[in-house]
Amino acid sequence: MQTGNLLLLLIVMVALAYYLGHQRSLALARPLGGIRHLHSLPFYYAMRAALWCALPALLILGAWLAFDDTIIRQTVMQGLPDALRPDSDGARGLLLSQIQNVASGSLSPESVDPAIAAAAERLNNLRTTSAMALTVVVIAVGLIGAAWGWVKIAPQLRARQQVESILRVIFMLCATVAILTTVGILMSVLFESIRFFQKVSPAEFLFGLQWSPQTALRADQVASSGAFGAIPLFVGTLLISSIALLVAVPIGLMSAIYLAEYAPSRVRSVAKPMLEILAGVPTVVYGFFAALTVAPFIRGVGETLGLDVASESALAAGLVMGVMIIPFVSSLSDDVITAVPQVMRDGSLGLGATRSETIRKVVFPAALPGIMGGILLAASRAIGETMIVVMAAGLAANLTANPLEAVTTVTVQIVTLLTGDQEFDSAKTLAAFALGLMLFLTTLCLNILALHIVKKYREQYE
């Protein structure tokens, strides 16, 4: 039976186990004088039977699916005559895919070695047997589990506690997924980075002023020597992020103050969602807005002023990125400003302060830590932003602080290093992982700092 159908069957069995468990607990309760004489509600007995039916069967199903293919291939390879036994990993993979192609019918059995054809048939046979065995085992385990769960139902059974503890484990496993994913990402980036640092020294990477990742493909190539100094990239990232923050912080903060302190509730209920729509605009849209509208505009303005502006300037990318992160600043600041207790404002107003004096001298200082947290979150968003800078910032790794020149960022370089056909063991592609690691660490630190500040602030008024 196919795995999908097997799962459906299992679901039916679980439902049945639930129903029967429910019925049995009710039947047991009736002579005692109602369900209040049971230790737990009928739901828990039914749930316990259902879990007994589902969990062991699912565990076996999962383990089987995870390992059966490996075991089957191992068996097939061992069954091959000695002459055909591959001597290297590459040859082994090649042979295996040949066998699999014959087995699936995309390669005709006559065109290959009869031993391979035989192996392919064995593969098919083993697969069929395995699938049948799986079906039988899973159904049997499900039935046994359900029967066990059903038989054990008794008025004294502490079903509630058992179900609660199983559910707790399930919830915990789900929560672990997010954490494990983070760890997994970090690990994969870390291992590739270590490979990179075996080719290029960390000192050169961290402190080098030259970025030109083209390495020689052939020994006789001269032009592309490869230089992996990441400083120009980080300076570019910093430049664009600073411009973005220079745009987003004042605008975001002032709109937050307007929304929280001045806006009538009707304006607020419209304006706040409108502002948050900005956060929902796909970054690629911002990207072509920056590249096709803002950059030429800045160039035009620069020319009339007699300035030399690159067509892909840090300024254009930074401005548009600033607009993108306005909602981060404004929304979070709005929340913390609103969280400043009304009694604080009353105290100030009661002393004869005007509204803006109250905001400047009381509300803003009180909300400052939370606002800082919001700004840091926005900053880490700006540093990690990719699409806008890919489209609008350019690829030239200039080490400059002039916002009118083209610069490049860490994220842009990662994209260019990894797009297209690449060999995955050259220093060039591995450099992308090292950059990714640096970026990950930077934004991680910023986020931790921001969350810490926000949390500390929250405790202040509780």
Added chain:
Amino acid sequence: MDTAEKLDKNASGRNHAEEPMIDLEEQPMQETRYPEHTVGTPFVDDPKMRLRDVDVFYGDNQAIHKVSLDIGKNEVVALIGPSGCGKSTFLRSLNRMNDTIDICRVTGELFLEDQDLYDPKMDVVELRARVGMVFQKPNPFPKSIYDNVAYGPRLHGLANKKYELDEIVETSLRKAGLWDEVKDRLHAPGTGLSGGQQQRLCIARTIAVSPEVVLMDEPCSALDPIATAKIEELIDELTESYTIAIVTHSMQQAARVSNRTAYFHLGRLIEVNDTETVFTKPEHELTEAYITGRFG
């Protein structure tokens, strides 16, 4: 007494829907027992604040019905009454703190000496400097003790030199009876003080701008008995220089600190009399019912 407006028995706002703060059915009182006028002596000669026919509305709900009252110079007027009777609302309309609530509307004549509080030309900033307020919950700013007290004087430019400001801070803290406790840590955060100290800091902050009237909205409700006793002592001393209106839920407190007591019931001012009279032989049966603890 004769200027007291007759309470209109058919006025809207009598039925349940328009009295959202209190459920009439829970009260043993009946409508017919409302007095036609505020009984007792709501008016004095040469008052500091003169309030006539004050109505306060929250949207369509009328919270205060035609309240007329005088607050005399250097006296302490206590406003008492069951929860939701409008004492705080009334108090907050005396320095226009209700302005911060969008749907709140105040009508009637409210005068501070000869100035109309709700005159469009009235400057709220100046008004609130003259009529200060102390709130129910101590609300020091998250600043140093010094900066808390100096906040008002700085706003109003009361001191030109640093030493003048120092002097204002010191005298205010002395008047509030807090100086000896905090003089060594003026630059520690005001939020680090105990509840009672915080409330006295708030009083110091209020009197630092030399107001003429101090409004106190249940200033002791968040404090323990010892801190309460200190504040009450302080109120007694403050009467020498200030006029005080205090809302309180504690009848003992009203009896201890006030010269006159005003009893509010469901947004109406039922009785105003000398504090002694109110607590020994109240004129109106609602007042009597409240102070003898039959409800409230």
